[in-house]
Amino acid sequence: xxxxxxxxxxxxxxxxxxxxxxxxxxxxxxxxxxxxxxxxxxxxxxxxxxxxxxxxxxxxxxxxxxxxxxxxxxxxxxxxxxxxxxxxxxxxxxxxxxxxxxxxxxxxxxxxxxxxxxxxxxxxxxxxxxxxxxxxxxxxxxxxxxxxxxxxxxxxxxxxxxxxxxxxxxxxxxxxxxxxxxxxxxxxxxxxxxxxxxxxxxxxxxxxxxxxxxx
Amino acid sequence: xxxxxxxxxxxxxxxxxxxxxxxxxxxxxxxxxxxxxxxxxxxxxxxxxxxxxxxxxxxxxxxxxxxxxxxxxxxxxxxxxxxxxxxxxxxxxxxxxxxxxxxxxxxxxxxxxxxxxxxxxxxxxxxxxxxxxxxxxxxxxxxxxxxxxxxxxxxxxxxxxxxxxxxxxxxxxxxxxxxxxxxxxxxxxxxxxxxxxxxxxxxxxxxxxxxxxxxxxxxxxxxxxxxxxxxxxxxxxxxxxxxxxxxxxxxxxxxxxxxxxxxxxxxxxxxxxxxxxxxxxxxxxxxxxxxxxxxxxxxxxxxxxxxxxxxxxxxxxxxxxxxxxxxxxxxxxxxxxxxxxxxxxxxxxxxxxxxxxxxxxxxxxxxxxxxxxxxxxxxxxxxxxxxxxxxxxxxxxxxxxxxxxxxxxxxxxxxxxxxxxxxxxxxxxxxx
Numbered sequence: 001x002x003x004x005x006x007x008x009x010x011x012x013x014x015x016x017x018x019x020x021x022x023x024x025x026x027x028x029x030x031x032x033x034x035x036x037x038x039x040x041x042x043x044x045x046x047x048x049x050x051x052x053x054x055x056x057x058x059x060x061x062x063x064x065x066x067x068x069x070x071x072x073x074x075x076x077x078x079x080x081x082x083x084x085x086x087x088x089x090x091x092x093x094x095x096x097x098x099x100x101x102x103x104x105x106x107x108x109x110x111x112x113x114x115x116x117x118x119x120x121x122x123x124x125x126x127x128x129x130x131x132x133x134x135x136x137x138x139x140x141x142x143x144x145x146x147x148x149x150x151x152x153x154x155x156x157x158x159x160x161x162x163x164x165x166x167x168x169x170x171x172x173x174x175x176x177x178x179x180x181x182x183x184x185x186x187x188x189x190x191x192x193x194x195x196x197x198x199x200x201x202x203x204x205x206x207x208x209x210x211x212x213x214x215x
Numbered sequence: 216x217x218x219x220x221x222x223x224x225x226x227x228x229x230x231x232x233x234x235x236x237x238x239x240x241x242x243x244x245x246x247x248x249x250x251x252x253x254x255x256x257x258x259x260x261x262x263x264x265x266x267x268x269x270x271x272x273x274x275x276x277x278x279x280x281x282x283x284x285x286x287x288x289x290x291x292x293x294x295x296x297x298x299x300x301x302x303x304x305x306x307x308x309x310x311x312x313x314x315x316x317x318x319x320x321x322x323x324x325x326x327x328x329x330x331x332x333x334x335x336x337x338x339x340x341x342x343x344x345x346x347x348x349x350x351x352x353x354x355x356x357x358x359x360x361x362x363x364x365x366x367x368x369x370x371x372x373x374x375x376x377x378x379x380x381x382x383x384x385x386x387x388x389x390x391x392x393x394x395x396x397x398x399x400x401x402x403x404x405x406x407x408x409x410x411x412x413x414x415x416x417x418x419x420x421x422x423x424x425x426x427x428x429x430x431x432x433x434x435x436x437x438x439x440x441x442x443x444x445x446x447x448x449x450x451x452x453x454x455x456x457x458x459x460x461x462x463x464x465x466x467x468x469x470x471x472x473x474x475x476x477x478x479x480x481x482x483x484x485x486x487x488x489x490x491x492x493x494x495x496x497x498x499x500x501x502x503x504x505x506x507x508x509x510x511x512x513x514x515x516x517x518x519x520x521x522x523x524x525x526x527x528x529x530x531x532x533x534x535x536x537x538x539x540x541x542x543x544x545x546x547x548x549x550x551x552x553x554x555x556x557x558x559x560x561x562x563x564x565x566x567x568x569x570x571x572x573x574x575x576x577x578x579x580x581x582x583x584x585x586x587x588x589x590x591x592x593x594x595x596x597x598x599x600x601x602x603x604x605x606x607x608x609x610x611x612x613x614x615x616x617x618x619x620x621x622x623x624x625x626x627x628x629x630x631x632x633x634x635x636x637x638x639x640x641x642x643x644x645x646x647x
Binding site: 054060061084085087088089090092107108111112137140 | 490493494497498501504505510511513514515519522523526527529
């Protein structure tokens with residue numbers, strides 16, 4: 001799988017390259033600033049880009065903006081954004097670009113190698129990988145008068161994992177239940193939230209997230 | 216929701232009917248002031264023979280009290296506050312007090328005011344009172360002629376002509392005319408007298424600057440204290456949190472390194488522990504950094520940071536922001552933390568279900584309004600959250616006003632001076 005990396009810290013950049021190359025990824029280019037990122041992405045068209053939010057020259061949200069711009073130039077370009085912080089605002093901006101194939105994770109998640117690689121592969125495959133922190137913030141919002149308040153605790157748990165971008169199989173694995181039970185919960189959730197169910201993993205995440213963030 | 220701010224007016228705090236009596240009272244006080252003037256004028260030269268010192272110790276506070284009473288009265292009449300311009304002695308002690316007092320221009324301006332007021336103030340106030348009382352007198356003239364024995368009130372206007380009960384009604388138009396004159400000029404005369412007083416009782420430009428310096432050094436001292444406390448907090452958080460965790464992490468790694476050949480399973484467990492420890496350290500550092508300066512504030516300015524804050528709160532927050540650019544970083548940061556604290560209060564204490572934030576820039580000031588539909592009853596208490604915001608804003612000459620009746624809703628109004636010229640035009644928030 002072909003990857004482009006954008007990370008300004010040399011140590012972290014080398015770490016990411018080593019980690020990805022050790023797991024049979026091909027690192028096409030590793031850039032260390034924002035302006036070089038968009039041309040690199042447009043030129044290489046990688047299977048997935050791993051991008052740090054904060055990049056030179058502004059050291060603000062250069063990486064995020066470059067990712068959004070690259071996705072506008074190459075629709076559906078899979079981008080996994082890594083950040084020292086997760087902000088719902090940024091998650092929402094990435095998702096409103098449309099087309100899925102986005103991820104937004106805390107940098108710490110890289111240390112759990114298996115989970116991280118799973119997220120990279122999911123994004124490369126056109127899926128979604130949202131940080132559990134973003135999801136738990138969304139779910140923690142006051143749900144007094146909202147349909148989401150009618151979910152059982154188990155259904156909320158399933159919704160959380162679903163919103164991170166996991167498949168039914170992965171949710172079943174995480175919660176130690178059968179896949180059948182998960183799909184039953186999923187159907188209940190869709191019924192309660194008034195969302196038409198869909199076979200497409202990514203579209204259902206988009207639906208859930210846009211429902212959650214539209215409030 | 217829109218809050219329209221009223222333009223400042225200069226109201227007279229007294230009802231119209233009370234004016235003539237206030238004027239009369241002020242006229243009498245103006246002459247009482249002569250006594251204070253004489254006492255002071257006598258006491259000052261007597262300092263040379265020491266007798267003046269105890270006299271001044273009594274007279275000066277009396278004069279100041281008398282002048283302060285007038286400051287309050289004049290403030291009511293002119294509608295603007297007259298600050299007390301007296302210097303504070305830099306050190307305690309009787310002689311120091313005496314020295315400060317005698318070299319304080321405010322002392323001499325008080326004495327000058329006593330004299331000026333006895334002449335100008337007296338005339339203006341008396342005129343205002345006499346116009347009213349005279350008009351009343353002539354309006355009831357026929358009644359006076361009727362109830363008094365013959366000959367007492369038969370010669371109005373200083374004996375120009377003689378009247379009886381029937382003919383005395385000619386005086387009513389005169390009374391009416393005088394009343395109209397009072398209606399038109401009474402308040403102005405009173406205000407004129409008050410302005411004369413204000414010009415002498417108010418602080419001179421120098422005194423104003425001195426007062427300002429005092430305010431600024433107070434707020435600077437507080438700012439420095441707050442900063443130092445904040446640095447101590449950060450130091451403690453780092454020492455007890457991230458530093459300790461990284462030390463433990465380094466120990467776990469060392470042990471794992473030493474164990475990897477002998478007992479790979481145990482080494483792997485230690486490595487897992489180390490990774491978890493690193494994760495916790497990172498999340499602690501993240502919280503700490505957010506408390507110092509939220510990254511999204513650095514990225515997106517007040518606009519984005521407040522919107523991000525609103526998204527992260529567990530209730531609905533309506534955000535309206537109308538800013539032509541980004542305020543200077545310190546102002547931006549103070550404004551952000553003030554809003555965050557006000558919203559945190561709404562969350563913690565008010566049991567609010569919705570809140571709203573409005574940010575605008577008008578007349579060289581940044582206006583921040585935070586409201587919620589909670590239970591209300593919020594007050595500014597020393598040590599409380601709102602007090603903290605007030606101190607934080609005071610460092611920038613900002614103000615905080617809380618309107619929070621019991622039962623709600625609560626509105627926190629904050630203002631920060633922020634010149635238009637210092638607003639940086641936000642770099643395009645688009646993706647270009």
